[in-house]
Amino acid sequence: MSEFRNFENHSNGQFYFCWVIALRAEATPLIEAFNMKNVGNKSLFPIYTNEDTGHALVISGIGSVKSAAAATFLKDQLKIKDHSAWINFGIAGFFKGPIGDLYQAIKVVSKESGAAFFPGLRLTKLLPASILFTVSKPENEYKEKVLYDMEASGFCEMAPIFSCNELTYVIKIVSDTANNSSSLITKNLVRELIEKKLPKIQDILAEIKVLVEEEKKRLLIPNEVMEFEKSFKFTETNKYKFRETYRKWKIAFPTKNLELSEFLNFQPKEIILKLENEVLVNAKDWTVL
Numbered sequence: 001m002s003e004f005r006n007f008e009n010h011s012n013g014q015f016y017f018c019w020v021i022a023l024r025a026e027a028t029p030l031i032e033a034f035n036m037k038n039v040g041n042k043s044l045f046p047i048y049t050n051e052d053t054g055h056a057l058v059i060s061g062i063g064s065v066k067s068a069a070a071a072t073f074l075k076d077q078l079k080i081k082d083h084s085a086w087i088n089f090g091i092a093g094f095f096k097g098p099i100g101d102l103y104q105a106i107k108v109v110s111k112e113s114g115a116a117f118f119p120g121l122r123l124t125k126l127l128p129a130s131i132l133f134t135v136s137k138p139e140n141e142y143k144e145k146v147l148y149d150m151e152a153s154g155f156c157e158m159a160p161i162f163s164c165n166e167l168t169y170v171i172k173i174v175s176d177t178a179n180n181s182s183s184l185i186t187k188n189l190v191r192e193l194i195e196k197k198l199p200k201i202q203d204i205l206a207e208i209k210v211l212v213e214e215e216k217k218r219l220l221i222p223n224e225v226m227e228f229e230k231s232f233k234f235t236e237t238n239k240y241k242f243r244e245t246y247r248k249w250k251i252a253f254p255t256k257n258l259e260l261s262e263f264l265n266f267q268p269k270e271i272i273l274k275l276e277n278e279v280l281v282n283a284k285d286w287t288v289l
Contacts, residue, residue: 015078016054016212017205018086020071020159022151025187026090027059029194030201040077045070047077054209056080064110064134064154071155075162083216085167085208086159091175091190092132093139093148099180100193102200103147105132105170110153112136117156120169121211126204132170142178167215169208173197222246224258228271231260238268242275249275252282 021027027048030036034055036048048057056078060070067088074080094101104127108117111133122129131146133139134153142148152170159168173193176182225246234242246258263271 014051014054015049015056015080015084016209017056018071018074018080018084018159018162019055019057020060020067020074020086020088020151020155021057022060022062022067022090023190024059025190026194027057029191029198030055030089031057033195033198033201043073043077045073047074049078060151062150063136064112064151064157066154067151068154068158071158071162080162081216082163083167083212083219084163085169085212086155086163087169087171087208088152088155088159089171090149090151090173091185091193092172093142093176093182094130094174095142095145095178097174097177097179099174099177100196101128101174102197103128103130103172103174105130105147105152105172107131108134108152108156108170110134113153115153115157117153119156119160119165121166123169123204123207126200126207127171130172132172138182140182147172147174164215167208167211171201171204222250227260228258228263232263232266232268232271234268238272241272242268245272245275245279248279252279 019027019030021030031048034050034053036050036055036057038046039049040047045061046059049055056074058070058074060066071086094103104120104123106118106120106122106129108119109115109131132152133144133146133148135148135150138150139148149172156168156170175185175190175193221243225243228242229239263274266274
């Protein structure tokens with residue numbers, strides 16, 4: 001049974017960054033750096049937040065299934081908005097050193113199912129890129145020139161549903177290699193590796209926040225759309241189609257406004273069809289110079 005203190009105070013929070021982290025040792029440096037406070041430590045997945053700085057963090061435990069479940073739990077419990085960024089962060093094995101290097105996983109492959117994911121816009125200027133394999137048990141041989149973890153594929157399967165794939169990131173710090181066994185990893189080592197990279201993490205978050213703000217603007221629902229949705233009985237499916245069609249219509253006709261009086265006898269599907277036809281006619285009128 002989850003237990004949240006002042007849960008209602010968190011339900012409308014503005015969170016820019018939603019962290020899904022497997023181990024408390026990995027989470028603690030970020031919790032401290034961003035002054036996050038516990039709001040659900042007695043739940044199955046402990047949650048920490050700081051609404052002032054826009055951070056929400058959940059500790060999932062080890063495994064891809066737990067990572068997916070924890071992301072879902074965080075989304076549901078804190079009513080995370082659709083424009084928020086989701087970040088799976090933590091340690092990972094790598095085929096080469098040095099330990100402490102930070103990478104963006106731009107392709108994540110589940111070694112168990114074979115499913116492949118391509119999370120996040122590429123942060124080329126800030127991070128080197130790598131492929132990552134999610135495995136079901138710790139990797140000791142490092143036969144492939146990739147990162148290895150035990151969570152990212154589950155995270156990548158679920159998190160894009162909550163926002164968009166472009167705002168879903170997998171960022172890993174090298175903790176073990178063929179020459180540095182995972183058996184040597186300690187809580188103190190994990191803390192040290194992450195704390196050394198906090199300035200770089202701050203730079204990464206500044207870049208991601210710009211993208212979050214852009215997505216927030218894109219998803220903003222104009223007043224005239226809200227008026228239509230109040231006046232007509234849209235199903236959830238038609239509401240989604242209406243909003244997407246409206247965005248295309250507004251790009252085609254930036255100076256025009258929707259007038260309720262023009263659609264008084266229309267059904268929701270007819271409204272969508274009319275807007276689609278107007279966009280189509282406008283596109284046909286374009287001339288290629």
